[in-house]
Amino acid sequence: VNDADVVDRLTRTYAAVAAATPVSVPDAGELPPTTVVRVLPTRPSRRPLVWAAGAMAAAAAVLLAVLVAVPRGGPKADSVERLATRMRHATLGVVPKGFGLTSIGTSSDADVLRFSDGTRELRVVTARESAKNIGFAVRIGQPIVRGHEAILTVQTPADVPPESVGTSVEWIERPGIPVRLFGTGTWEAKELLDIAEKVMMVSDASWAKLIRNNGFAKVDPATDDHAIFDPTFPGIGAEKHLHRSLVGSLQTGVGPRIGCCLSGAGAIGVPFTNSVGPSGEPDIYLVWATAPVASVRISLGGKVLATVTPVADPGIPTIKVASVALPDASRRQGVVAEFLDANGVVIETTSLP
């Protein structure tokens, strides 16, 4: 190897390594002003994780704040460490006074709990490490939460009413487990930080139980739908709209059924679903609005099993529900639901997986 060879190999190596270094650059400028963006490492790391957050105080002023959160904590015994790694879903150990749980959900991106006291909302979000969200928020502090450096931000995009202003505190509970508390409405920073201290991490099993006990469905990660389930169905108008189905049943030993959930025009584009009720309730859930629906036709292998007209759910009068029992649990695969308008035209078709 002579000098020229070394330089040649060096430059070719640098070029090859650079080409083998894929870097994703968040384009904050193209994001809607109220979106929240976080850039997280794509692999587990014991190194301090670095978060980037955009900042938009006004339409003309885009600032980018790149913030650092360093996981802390001393060495732990192996068994404690192993136990801790299973505790990867954030919940609240103590629910704030006056607040009630309004929804709970899991998706490939995050676990989400939503609480409300009627005027303000609080979300507890455990994001997946691979999740990429980018946000415009103004950093207002860097407090310590549960022994971790946290980022306290407030979203102040132009022309947003006070009740929609978001205050957020986020930290990395453990490498790969970012946790975020997001409050909408008027929140004092201290109030949010006090609640953050009460966050409790629970295991997969406890999280699944929490979902079951609260009567909400689980999202199939393959659908890639955001899973904020809201049994309160806000913004429902007079006109009924169909929400296409999310799949997945948490129940066993229940005869397969298809449920159809209709909501008003105000809910278009808002993904939500009906809840998993007691035994015998439908086990397929409905997602986003498309058009008014007059009836639902259920078929299997080309044979129509039933055509049903949605009726009002006595529990939630603004929602219309239709359900039909399927003949055989083993044959639920391939069951097709077609949603028809008043003229009998199929608006939407969905099938059980």
Next chain:
Amino acid sequence: VSAIRGVAIATEPVTLTSVYRDRYAPMVRLARQIVGSVAIAEELTQDAFVRLQGAWDRVDNPAAFLNTTLINLCRTWMKRASAGDRLAAFAADSPVGLPLELDETWQALSRLPDKYRIVLALRFYADLPEAEIATLLDCRLGTVKSQIHRGLAKLKEVLS
């Protein structure tokens, strides 16, 4: 490479966002040539933007500020990390699919003393003139020249 040396935006007003958009990826790649790991390179790069954001009002040339800050952060990281950690950063994040000859060179780079790895990356990857490297590293031109010379000699020794 030109993006490493270039000015972020020529026709639009330079904002932190525009600098971030233009310089983030090249800086990560430069840092990776020095520290070996993409994850660490990303962290150091974002850390450099933290510093830039804090100093934005008094920085005339964001690109130069970022280069200097990034190199300093790389040096600090390498100083604080153990020798084992530094080697592990290369080993754990070795580029996949490199031809054998280039892979050997990459491994050889990982075993070079840090100061040589920095100047070699700045000279032969970032394509910076020696004088500019001296400014960036806050050292004399002669020091840069001798480090490049010794770095290449060491590399040649390892490769031979």
